[in-house]
Amino acid sequence: MARARLGPWLLVGACLVLAGAALVSVLIGPADLSPGTVLSVLVSKLPLGYHSHVSALDSGIVWQIRAPRVVLGALVGATLAMAGASYQGVFQNPLADPYLLGVAAGAGLGATIAVAAVPGATSWVVDPVPLAAFAGALVAVALTYVLGRSGQRQRTTTSLILAGVAVGSFFTAIQTYTQQRNTPTLEQVYSWILGGLSTADWQEVGLVVPYVVVCGAILLACRRLLDVMAVGDEEADSLGVKAGRVRLLVVAASTLATAAVVAVSGLVGFVGIIVPHTVRLVVGPSYRRILPLSILGGAAFLILADLVARTVLSPAEVPLGVVTAFVGAPFFLVVLRQSRRAS
């Protein structure tokens, strides 16, 4: 089992990739600032007593607009990849993604209701749209869990997944109906749903960090249990692992973190599937490797995807979900083919 452990070099390498992605991303943007300017602003924010002579305007661009966007991108990518990997582990289903149990539909419905009920609420001190999205996501998954569990004794995750599909469709139907009834306010809903980081600021980062850190710690602590569950629920039980409880814990932590990031970034697709599978193809099936590397890889991937989203048509933006799918899918296919050839 020595190969299942995460070696230090792999970890350091992944951290370097993430740091590199973050650095490149913070240096490039529609405002065309020189690398010296950007670095000067960043260094001045470190507690070194250094003061940059960059204008307040440029300093604001780097520190208030670009930096929080990169950090938020890292958090969103890390969370979606981590949640995707965890879902794939507890459901033993390669198609599981963070939206499997209705997070997306619930968040979409919550956001739509908030926008339709209180138009112009984006000017409030606390924007109710992300809060409603967060609440909607949690309600949808809780409903899925209750419905998927009741009335079945056999230990299978199929009914849970099917309940997720049903709840998702149901919530999406209500959401679409609400949208059609409130056409004038819908622009806001669409720009939220399409996903993106263009509204990122430090406040949003602050809102998301606690969920991501706590849930990330829980999931990382479960990484061995995920390996055990790969043998099936009954065998896991015989090994002393209560599969049902582990599943509930992992689903709860993944959902909470996903709901938090979806609330601020909207629905960014594909990251939760592609990143864990790519990592799995490279480092093997053990969650002791997959989970930490998915977190780092997901963060780096989304930072770079957002860099593409905000520069390729600059100053216009491409929806982030379009980039993640357009870039991610071919990349994933290449990795898939190469790993087949190697084996």
Place this chain on the structure above:
Amino acid sequence: MNTFDRLGRWRAPRSRVRTSRARPPRGLLTAGAAVAVLASLLAGSATQAAIRPDHATRHASAAAIGAKRKPPNRIISLSPTATEMLYAIGAGRQVVAVDDDSDYPADAPRTKLSGLEPNVEAIAHYNPDLVVVSYDPEGFVKSLAALGVRVLLEPAATDLAGTYTQIEALGRVTGHAGRAAALVRRMRAEIAVAIAGAPRFSPPETYYFELETDFYSVTSSTYVGQLLKMFGLRNIADAAKGASSGYPQLSDEYIVKADPRIIFLADTICCGQSARTVAARPGWGNVAAVRDGAVVGLNDDIASRWGPRVVDLARDIEAALWRIKRHRGA
């Protein structure tokens, strides 16, 4: 996968929503212009407003339509701008129904009819003798014409001259040519007064015009952009990539870097934006317009329609420029 599927599904209605605020929609402008040229060829008239005569008047000129027939007295307007024009030229009493977005004037008979997803059957139910539209989705005008209903297509005007032509065309068709001509004369004069009365800045002030909170803007070639140009203002969106569309999307970095001296908000109603919300955006506090209190909230509807209230828009701009001038002088 979910999301990705949804992307495809959700994008289509989005562009439709944009037109619901009756801003000259991007695609519509070109399509509208093409239809206008075609129609003016057909009708043999030089009007910019596209007139779609029915089978009986296909070869008649626009002027002849009004002359030949009795003026219509069961008019339906499916365009908020056309509704404003009809009431301004005194044709309001002939109007039996207006669409769900026609909120001005307040006494217009607003119904659930939609100008964006028009339902021919629901419209026919009112037994109209003239339907005014700004938009012709999926052969809608053709199917109305097939029912023998006269249709006037007045797509988003691209400049003030287009507004005047459309008002005059409405006047001829509804039997109010005299009042329409008088309205046009008055509008020309009042806009000229507002422009002449506004302060001038040297060097010219730069501005950013916000249509939506995701930074869609206008260039100087658009309807409102041309008006602001007449006030001697310089548009920061003109240099952006995608400016040729007239409605480029900018980004917060681009806008902050351009450091506009004035910001016009045309998303005050739809999206609750104001000088306060703009100042609270990350990194915007040091933009000249925000620092100097030169963030001007406009009425979304007035700023996006091309009807008689463009005079109010011109006056609002004049008043805002004076406030800014005094503030800078102080």
